[in-house]
Amino acid sequence: MSKYDRAVLNAVASHGSITVAELARLLDVSDQTIRRIVKPLVESSKVRKVHGAIVGVRDPMEPPFLARMNEHRREKTAIARAVAERICDGELLAIDTGSTSGFVAQALRVRSELTIVTNSAFVASTLAMIKGNRVFMAGTQLRDHDGAAFDKSAFDVISAFRVDHAILSVSEIDPARGLLVQEQCEADIAAAMAAVTDHCILAVDHTKFGDTGRRPCVRLGSLSAGKTLVTDRQPDPRFSDLLEGFEIHIA
Numbered sequence: 405m406s407k408y409d410r411a412v413l414n415a416v417a418s419h420g421s422i423t424v425a426e427l428a429r430l431l432d433v434s435d436q437t438i439r440r441i442v443k444p445l446v447e448s449s450k451v452r453k454v455h456g457a458i459v460g461v462r463d464p465m466e467p468p469f470l471a472r473m474n475e476h477r478r479e480k481t482a483i484a485r486a487v488a489e490r491i492c493d494g495e496l497l498a499i500d501t502g503s504t505s506g507f508v509a510q511a512l513r514v515r516s517e518l519t520i521v522t523n524s525a526f527v528a529s530t531l532a533m534i535k536g537n538r539v540f541m542a543g544t545q546l547r548d549h550d551g552a553a554f555d556k557s558a559f560d561v562i563s564a565f566r567v568d569h570a571i572l573s574v575s576e577i578d579p580a581r582g583l584l585v586q587e588q589c590e591a592d593i594a595a596a597m598a599a600v601t602d603h604c605i606l607a608v609d610h611t612k613f614g615d616t617g618r619r620p621c622v623r624l625g626s627l628s629a630g631k632t633l634v635t636d637r638q639p640d641p642r643f644s645d646l647l648e649g650f651e652i653h654i655a
Contacts, residue, residue, distance in 0.1 A: 408433070408441045412458070416451050421459045432621075479609040479636040479655075480504045484511035486634050486655035487571060487607050493517050495568040498597040499527050500590075501552035502573025504607045506530070521565050523558045523593055525551035540565075554589035562596045570597040570604045574624065577613050579642045583624040591622045603630035606650070610637040 411431050415422055422430075427438045442458055445451045452459050484507035491497065494517040499505050501524035509530040512518065517536040522528050523543050532539040542561035543553020572594050576584040583606070585591050598604050604627040613635075633639075633650045 409445060412438075412441055412445060413450060416458055416460045421454075421457045423457050427458065475503070476609050476611055479611075480507040481511075482636055482655040483607050483609060483634050484508040486653055487605055488512050488514060490605065490632070490634075490653075491515055491518075491569065495519075496565065498522065498562060498565065498567045498570040498600060499524065500572050500593060500597060501527065501550055502607070504573045504609060505571060508571055508607055519567075521562055521567065523553045523562070525553075554593060558593065559596050562593070562600060565600050567597075567601045568603065570601040570628070572597065572604055572606055572627075574606065574608055574612060577608060577643065577646070579646055581623060582646060585622050585624060588622050591624050595625050598625075598627045602628050603632070604628050606631070606633045608633065608635050610635060613639055613643060
């Protein structure tokens with residue numbers, strides 16, 4: 405399977421439904437190239453073409469975010485538990501909306517008296533019903549494919565806090581391009597959360613190191629002075645320069 409095949413499948417998994425034009429813009433190729441890539445994927449029943457869009461073959465009622473949470477579950481669960489072990493009862497946390505962050509939220513159910521600010525409806529709902537927790541939903545308008553908020557009120561809520569840890573995720577770690585996410589709004593939220601803490605925890609499984617096929621195009625800015633990377637495999641030495649300054653914890 406080529407990197408473009410993986411990129412198309414990942415884009416469909418992330419968005420649920422995506423047009424040829426949107427795919428071409430995301431992968432920085434022509435519409436004709438996208439049609440050429442998609443044709444064998446359709447013929448092999450990996451995706452479907454419906455009304456001018458490319459859609460996945462999963463249960464159409466399963467949101468793309470939950471589909472992503474079903475990928476690499478063992479690794480993400482181990483990472484989430486390792487992150488939760490670093491969190492103490494009563495601490496204040498900012499948590500973003502990545503699928504690994506969703507696993508972290510589930511692992512944090514063993515903690516008590518937490519204060520959480522998040523732009524993820526999944527994270528908020530997972531932790532809000534724990535007795536003693538205080539959960540603040542940052543934002544009012546939620547994206548349809550992952551239940552994340554990126555409107556102005558999301559940034560206003562986050563900026564009002566000072567937290568012990570910001571728990572963040574990325575789409576890809578590239579030794580030359582850095583820590584990458586799919587959209588500018590995701591980079592902006594990460595920056596907002598990093599600005600209200602002295603310690604960022606990056607929760608990233610090993611599949612995010614190197615070319616993931618998703619072609620993320622936005623680089624995260626600098627994180628806070630205290631940085632921890634929690635992952636499930638020791639990163640390759642070619643990432644050493646990029647990860648300088650991180651405390652690396654292998655789940």
